[in-house]
Amino acid sequence: MQRIGVFVCHCGTNIAGTVDVKTVAEMLGKEPGVVFSTDYQYMCSEAGQTLIQDAIKEHNLGGVVICSCSPRMHEQTFRKACAKAGLNPYMVEVANIREQCSWIHKDVAEGTEKAVILGRAAIAKVHLNAPLTAGESPVVKRALVIGGGIAGMQTALDIADAGFEVDIVEKNATIGGKMAQIDKTFPTLDCSACILTPKMVDCAQHEKINIYAYSEVEDVKGFVGNFSVAIRKKARYVDETKCTGCGICTEKCPVKNIPNEFNMGMDNRRSIYIPFAQAVPKIATIDPNTCNKLKTGKCGVCSKVCGAGAIDYTQKDEIIRREYGAIVVATGFNMIDMTKFDEFGYAQSKDVITSLEFERLTNAAGPTGGTLLRPSDGKHPHTIVFVQCCGSRSTTENGKPYCSKICCMYTAKHAMLTREKYPDTDVYVFYIDVRTPGKNFDEFYRRAVEQYGVHYVKGMVGKVAPRADGTLHVQASDLLAGEQLHIDADLVVLAGAIEPDKSARGLATKLTASMDTNDFFTEAHPKLRPVESPTAGVFLSGVCQGPKDIPETVAQAGAAASKVIGLLVKDKLTCNPCVAQSDELLCNGCSGCEHVCPYGAITYETKEFMQFDRSMKPRRVASVNPAVCQGCGACTVTCPSGAMDLKGFSNRQIMAEVDAICK
Amino acid sequence: MKIDMNKRDSVIRMTGINPRTCMKCGKCSATCPSFDEMEYHPHQFISLVEAGRVDELMASESLYNCLACMACLERCPRGVEPAKFVEAVRNLKLREHGGNHLAPEAIPEMLDADLPQQAIVSAFRKYSK
Structure with missing residues (x-):
């Protein structure tokens, strides 16, 4: 029988508010094997740890139960403290009487009763604990x-x-x-x-x-x-070691009508392409889905024009x-698909664009060379409507329930830059809330309103409908004025939600x-x-x-x-010693554990075993690589013969805990 | 301004929707084709129900100017479905007119093979206390 010490923590009023800690300590002190039981305000404090260490030495404790917060919080703290007092750290068990007890109960009698039961279960487990030693594994640098x-x-x-x-x-x-x-x-x-x-x-x-x-x-x-x-x-179908990134192939390729992903499909690239001028690595890539040579075997223009001989259609x-x-x-991340929002007319009109498309439309390397032009007819837009929260903060199936966080700021940027470059443009921004926490962020947004005269309207756009004359009819709420607005816009920009x-x-x-x-x-x-x-x-x-x-x-x-x-920087990592191990005498060689192991830690080997008649017979048995095992326990519940067991969480220990709870 | 939390609770029970999920974006009122005809706009229905000010809505012509086109319901990003609130307040108004307009005993006489069961259920909801 272990000599067990029980330490009940008040955690200020976190535990003591709903659990009568004195009673818990007193009740647990009567459990078999418990030779010392006490309570203290903060067990994790230095004084609390010293109290545990002194008790270990004074009462020659072989096992320690700490009734406190979740082991995720302070198990390491208590294990280290006990190790300093000479106890094997795996002889320490934590009964979670905070997250799983005091925080969820309101009634002191109920909370106290449950805390005692949880403490009892931990004591039952410690009785079966064995000292464990952690191994080490090297680190690939x-x-x-x-x-x-x-x-x-x-x-x-x-x-x-x-x-x-x-x-x-x-x-x-x-x-x-x-x-x-x-x-x-x-x-x-x-x-x-x-x-x-x-x-x-x-x-x-x-x-x-x-x-x-x-x-x-x-x-x-x-x-x-x-x-x-x-x-x-x-396969790029281009030899990386030979390609110089000169780009001649990307000018001569006859397949010209591939939407250019870099410019959000607003202009075209060739089948062989370099995404943009400053690409790293600056190497051409053949798009296998559109290349004539790869699809039909006829063409080969890029290969002919390449001075470096870098094109390799056989690359794998x-x-x-x-x-x-x-x-x-x-x-x-990516922006979500805006075509699902019929009300914004993204699929109906080329002049309804996403904010990322707007970035490309204003960029010098973009499809318009940096001049803001309508995608449909290449004319200057005079009224632009920005719509925020398109799909963000939406609990419907097309949207995302979270705030995409970046849209308020980039929309303010777009609106401000438009007014700066094209002062004859009317710019509206429809917002639900303007969220601009961050260094110099709110000042930036206010500058868009105060200095650049961007019309910020509290409300949402309900409908964007393309008209026959090419304008977009925008119907929206102005909630502060209590009005419904009808705007004839030339361009509508949607601040779509972002998703992973x-x-x-x-x-x-x-x-x-x-x-x-x-x-x-x-x-x-x-x-x-x-x-x-x-x-x-x-x-x-x-x-x-x-x-x-x-x-x-x-x-x-x-x-x-x-x-x-x-x-x-570490040369070696300490492994978790709570790993699975297989009892070869019980293993029936079914491979169930090998199949469920998510880490590939289990292999099977054939070993000779002595039979009743003292003859030797080969048998397949499981063996666990302790360096790879993460101690998840999937194998132990899969094993039909009970051969697989988890150190520190053995089947016997868990059953003892259940018994203690049901007692 | 009369606050009647019982009426508020009835409306919420009928719609099955918690009006607190509204984030006051105004997309419902932005999309409403009857906006100019309505004294109270779709988003105000939600706010007033939440505040227990159902009597004001019941007294308003807005109840009957709603076309029940369901555009607000379709486009609400939070699943608040304002059209259901308009309909619920309308029902509350109808029920207020007192008396049972439809007694269970009267049903058998009205039945014929083409009458959908749904119509009876719906008629009870509207015309029976």
Whole structure:
């Protein structure tokens, strides 16, 4: 029988307000094996920890039960404290009498009764605890960044500057992401490309950074410190080592009518293309879906004009497998599909555009060379209506329930720049709420109203209908005036909601990283661990975690990098000793555990076993790689013969807890 | 200004919608084709019901100027469905006229093979207390 000490925490009034802690300590003191039981105001405080350590020494305790907050909060704290007093840290159990008891009960009698039961269960478990020793695993000193937008690039640069190797995997033909498509940045109005492209070049030239552009993550194996990732390098049909990026092929290709993704389909590119002038890597790519040569075998113009002989129609996708210590997700966002909102007429009129299309229409490298012209007839628009919250804050199936965060500011920017460049233009902005928290943000929005005379109208646009004369009839609410407005607009700009990139969900499955209902990656703790995924070794950077603007993205990218550096500087990681182990004598070789293991930690091997007649017979049995096992327990509940057990959470321990609760 | 929380609760019960989900964006009133004919606009129906000021709505011609085109219901980004609130207040007004206009005993005589069951249920909702 263990000599057990019980320590009941008040947590100020968090626990003591609804649980009679003195009674709990007294009741638990009567449990078999308990030789010491007490309560204290804050067990996690230094004085509280000292109290536990003194009790361990004084009463020669072999097991400790702490009735306090969730083990997620302070299990590590108490384990460390007990280890300092010479107790094996895995002889400590935490009974959660805060989150699972005092916070959810109002009645003191009920709360107290439940706290006693939870304490009893923990005591029953400690009786069966065995000391465990944590092993160690090495750390591969290289990081993988998935996504080459501003978030991914900044994370990669920061990690590389600390001296670690970084690979960037970008699914498009160039890095740069959404920021490359933006014309100006708020609130300073500096040119987006001018501050982005030097960073792209830095990434390309950094000796520690390797860019896999036009590539995707195929699969991920392993665990923190030891990930093994297969990267699919898609065929460009152009030899990267030979292409000089001269662009002659992109001028001579006869397939001319492919919508140019970089300009949001508002002009055309050829089948062989370089996304934009400052692309990194600046290498041509053949679009296999539209190339005549690849589809029909007839053409080959690009091959003839290429002076470097870089065109290779026989190129195949290539799978590269590399090892990483840490993975950063920076998969970014897209604007939602506006064609689903019939009322805004996006599908009916070319002159109803999204804000990202507006960025391209005002950009010098855009389809109009930077002059704001209507897409339908190329004329100057004189009345422009901006509509905010198109699909954001919407609980309908077409929309997104969250605020997209960036739209208020970029709409103010668009409205201001339009009035600055074309003072004869009437600009309306329809808003539900104007949200501009941030350094110099509200001043920026007010400048649009006060200095530039943008008409901000509180209300929503209900209908946009194209008229025969080419104008757009906009019907909207002015809630402050109590009127319905009818505006004849030349251009309507929709600030559509943003959503995580579609590739994020598949990637989350590969990484076993969790997501919320909107497909944003969840962080390990919303306040205190905002750049880490709950999956160890996976970090989050940029909009894949939630809507954010460029300064926030860059700050978060740096934070993710610092966490990665903190991991990669370690030579070895302490493993979790609470891993599965198989009892070979009970294992029937069914492979059930191998199939459910999400980490690939279980393999089968054939071993000789002695029979009743002392003869040897070979049998297939499961074996667990403790360095790979994460202790999730999926195998233990799958195993039909009861051979698989989890150290620290054995079947016996869990049954003992259940028995104690039901007693 | 009379506040009647019982009427508010009746309207909410009839619509099955919590008016607090309205974020006051005005898209319903922006889309309303009868806006100019209505004293109270769709978004005001929501606010006034929420405030318990149902009597003002019941006294207003707006109840009958709503075309029940359901555009507000279709376009509301929060699923508040203002047209249902207009309809519920209308029902409240109809029921107020007192007396049962439809007794269960009268039903068998009216029945014929073509009468949809839905019509009976709906008639009870409107004309019976």
